[in-house]
Amino acid sequence: MTEDAHETALETDALGKRYGRAWALRGCALRLPAGRIAALVGPNGAGKSTLLHLAVGLLRPDAGQVRVFGRDPRGDSETLADIGFVAQDTPLYRDFTADELITMGARLNRRWDADLARDRLTGIGIPTRKPVGGLSGGQRAQVALALALAKRPRLLLLDEPAAALDPLARHEFMGALMSAVAESGTTVLLSSHLLADLERVCDYLILLQTAHVQLAGDVDELLAQHRTLTGPRTDRPEAVPGVRSVIRASHTDRQTTLLARTTTTGTVPTDPAWSAHEVSLEDLVLAYLGAADTHRTEVTA
Amino acid sequence: MIWLTWRQHRKQLVYLALGLAALAALMVPTGLSMHDTFQDSGLADCLDALGTDVLLSGQVDTCDALRRQFTDEFNSLTMVAILFMVLPLLVGLFFGAPLVAREVEHGTHRLVWTQGITRRRWALTKLGLLGGLTLPLAVVYALGVTWWFAPVAANGTGRLAYGFFDVQGIVPVAYTLFALALGTFAGTATRRVLPAMAVTLGGFAAVRLGIETLLRPHYMPPEELSYSTTGGQWLNPAADSWIYESGVRNADGELVSSGLIGCPPHDPLCLDRGGVEPGSSNWQLYQPGDRFWTFQFIETGIFLGLTALLCYLAVRRIRQIA
Known part of the structure; x- marks a missing residue:
């Protein structure tokens, strides 16, 4: 059951959310195509949770709008049925057993695959007749994921689901997530500040920084559009041939290193004094986050 | 939803x-013994015989001895009325206050409000x-309390008195629903269980006392x-x-004493x-006992109105929580 390639799972337009006078998210314009596994990246406080809460209808926008499969998620049980959501710290009723949580889901959802959830949990050896408060953090996260998957959602939103887990549990969680969505073709939007988790699994990137979208797009395309360039020291890196815009520049006495968006994807610069290297997703994200930081300091200085 | 509500609150x-x-x-045995004594001592028949007129004349207070005896025996039990007055509050504290606040405190509102039903329906179903x-x-x-208190109320206190009115008839039901709504609303305002309980406690006491002392009279x-002070008339305890x-007013209408006086006719020394x-x-300002149900x-109407208002506000506030 693959989604239509042109369908849009999540779309926001000038979306904004304000807490008091501070904007947690502002002017957010996004389009997440269906079938993607998207990473929502940004430092703490950048608005990741706010965006996810807006997408699942927990929050009401103060500006703009958000659409999930073309519909407003707020107060609409039909759209809610299409969205699976795993909140930060994977909250569960701690005195409920996993079986009882699955029963709860069956009572609260018209479409509910109880067997899927139960089979997943027994498959990875999680006791379903013990109160989930007595399980480990990793096991609770697996229960929360199983509950979200049992809705058979078309869009699965996860808010730092693995942040509190140890590396092994995190690895297992991401593995479980990926095998589940590979089977179902579900669109996934996964927020994290742990880049390493996302690099392996995501094919779409949304980078949030200080309430704004810094960068969004297909991971392969983004990587193809950016290069690390090394050449003789220059104070005008924008003038280097083949550079469309400089994301980050660093200088030694004799050398300048740039992370730049190039004019044509995949080509090396024409100037032989400069050498180009491919960038990793982590380099790219860090460069954008660092660039925004410098920009901000300049503004405030 | 029914299953979930039962599972969470069972x-x-x-x-x-x-x-x-x-x-x-505790109440059934004491109530039975109170009712038995009330009947067996002849107090019930004696009070019945007095009727419900405010003033009686020409007789001496025949029930007086029996009344005193009954009061001596059971007066300490009427302290239980305080306990009865607190009961509705407990519903507000332990069902109302945690209803939303505990979900938010544990983050589980993000679990339950992102299932396939709207949170409006969640809130209405839970409250309902x-x-x-x-x-x-x-x-x-x-x-039960109305039955338990009947002999005490009949024995001269009256059903309209503070502490008696509040635990009888239909108002305790309205107080209970009000406490539930108040607790729920407090939970949506504070979003934490303990502060919500504190607000419920303070709010319930303030509203109850305020309406009781400022509005009810x-x-x-x-x-x-x-x-007349010399007409041989006396107030009917029933x-x-x-x-x-109440008190004594002189010929100019001024209140000169707060006690009542009953003297035989033509006995100036007694008045002196x-x-x-x-x-x-003699003079008294009073509400007749037959206004009890009015x-x-x-009061039930006032509290049910407040209940509806608080439920509406709570459901509205729930929409603001993320």
């Missing part, structure tokens, strides 16, 4: 039922079910009664009146001993 409901059963185990569950319990409690204009103020001039009369309906 523990409190069981505790509530156990508490009511324990209370019944918990209200529906506590309603019969409150009715049983109100009926004015539901209907009180009546005045004047009668009249159920709620007396605001009481410190009043001839021509004075007052009950008015």
